[in-house]
Amino acid sequence: MNALRSLLLRREMGILVAIIVFCIIVGIIKPRFLAVDNLRVIMMFVPLIMIAAMGQMLVLIARHVDLSVGSTLGFAAMMTALMFKLQPDIPFYLGFPVAIGIGAILGFINGLTVIVFRLPAIIVTLGTLYLYRGLTFIASGAKQIDRQYIPGPLKAMSANAPNYWLPWIVIIALAVVLLTYWFANHSRLGRQVYALGSNPVAAPLRGIPVTAVTLTVFSISGGLAGLAGILYASRWGFVNPSNTGWGFEFQVIAAVVIGGVSINGGVGSVLGVVLGVVLLGCVSAALPLLGIPGTVQSAIYGLVIIVALVIDQTVRDRGIKALTTARGVRT
């Protein structure tokens, strides 16, 4: 009974209800929204954002932010694609460690800059957003890597083959979600991420290795953006220096924030972020179906983010009020 109550009171319930209500409404207007074909559209939209969102979630819980994930994705995807173009004989699976490694290094650089120069992460990663994008242009000579250079088996991982129940990129995303869940809830380092974001002043006083935790979350975020990068090449079959990953950071951060991760740190769950990504996936699949022109879609995204933040703030305020009225707290 108590367990059921606490389940219903969980923050994630709100998002789940929002997803269901949204799907029912859109389903009534356009029944095709609930057709299997459309569910597949959503399923293919979700994995890349889901993977990067897991990293972004950890960064936000630690009370930082990573704006550079889109550019990191682009750079890692471009370097991996260049490798395949220059060395066509390399087995396709070696692309994974390369992409993840490059992404992790870029993330590590973000974290190191935040730590060494004591700069806010929003400034550092705004800088590297442009820096990493610029490096992508330089490395590629501003030229797109076309379909023929992307290994066939890599492209097949995104194939919607009827004899497979789930495409590989969906399975990889699920694996990342499960690993992140384990890391966040059951590893020491994961709990220290929550502690750091919950009270950064107290963290060093309680022996939390602030530098190690910060470097870890940024490296994970970068590494997962790198993974999303090679999967981008798999999903779309090309890598373009200006398009690939452009604006991706906003979708990722939007999904994470909608998923109930507090931008003030310390709060957030994998389940919430998964639901946040799914909600964003539903919204983006519904907009074209409802005949809403592409030009308006960004505005709708923006509205969804703001509504989510308003809810986040309201919940937080109510919590604090309950805390202070519980007993006469002196100022």
Add this chain to the structure above:
Amino acid sequence: MTDATAASRDTPLIAARGISKSFASIEVLRDVDLDLKRGEIHALLGENGAGKSTFAKILAGVHRPTRGTLALNGTPVEIPNPIAAQKLGITLIHQEPISFPDLSVAENLVLGRTVGSPLGRVPWAQMTREARQLMDLLGVKIDVTRPMRGLSIADQQMVEIARALASDSRLIIMDEPTAPLTPKEVETLFVIARRLRDEGRTIVFISHRLEEVQQLCDRVTIFRDGNKVATEEIANLTNADIIRQMIGRPLREYMKKQGTTIGDVALKVDKLTLPGVFNDISFEVRKGEIVGLGGLVGAGRTDVARAIFGVAPAASGTVTINGKAELITQPSQAIALGLAFVPEDRATAGIFRTLSVEENITAAIPKQIAPNGIIRRTLEKTLASDSVRKLRIRLASLRQPIGELSGGNQQKAILARWLLTNPSVLILDEPTRGIDIGVKAEFYDMIGELAAGGRAILLISSELPELLALCDRVLVMSEGRLTANIARADATQESIMSAAVPRARVAA
């Protein structure tokens, strides 16, 4: 039992020798020698700023002493940071405990003590079990799986005590733990403190409540102006003895109250109440009168001032200014009625650090300086330089950022700002805190002149000599209530202090 252990029985747990501490050039602790025995509850007493908290923080590794040595069980030790203190078995429990509000109680208990690889598994089940055992040991009912956020302060303190036990602390320092607690919670805390003492642990108890100290502690050490005055068995001291030792310093001669004529009531406060903060506060301040508001930090004096000024309005009661009773809910209203408030915390509530002295001085009169929204530079400059001359503010240039001035001169600039609004009632909250003696004397002269000019002044101060020398009357607050209204002729350090010290809330 061998001779060695018998000898170590008598070795104090902590032996501090010649401990001194300076911040910038101000010495806040001077050559303190102090022994803490095993299995005692030792009170540290003193006025605000006497050095007791600084000493406690040195033991806990928050501050490092400028000079002096510490020995633990006879062995010299360095305590460079709080983690080192914890490893040595020393835990400081802050009045408002430091915690990780989003983590569970059990996690807060073990945090910082876990060993092993970073990717090691968190033993949730074992952690929860151990946390429950600790709570049972303390006899408190707290669900260890719930988050810290939302726990009462008393419960948060219990979690901190449990944490000290989990790391097997031998010295537990409690910095004014009872201030935010209800009587019942205080009782529970005392039961636990005594039990910990009986187990052979040492407790350092910092409190302003003498009755509590009498009831709980074995020995007391009294601090005054950064010096240790005495360490005594509590049985040998009465409250009157303690108060005398806490305040026994000579009155400073240079403070002379100027004779002024006292006129009509300028500020009248009637039954002002903000539940949980202050209750039923009524008083008057007349033109030309300086009324002191004394009491200990946390007695609610600043809260009353903030309520009068509309920063954090009271829940009920009225404020009448020059005969006009109005509900003041915003500072701008208070300013329009002729009220000015120089806040205590100049760094956060007073100055605009990066703006120039000139802009800071004219900040409260935007309409006068910029009638059409455009700043009249010449007027701004004239007003500012007049103020600088009148108040003898020492600076390099009017365009200098105010943050570069000394504390005393910053304070003068803030006073200048409020004087430009031509207030009839001036509330000064600890105006001389952190200011050099020389500038202090100038301030006292200025306050006297302002009163002589017909302004009503409410002076909040924790410095008894200041209240005695300047004020026509002294009001005293304790725990949110007015406990005394003492005429100048009857005001002494003892009469103010005994009204300021809270009554014990624990039934004996």
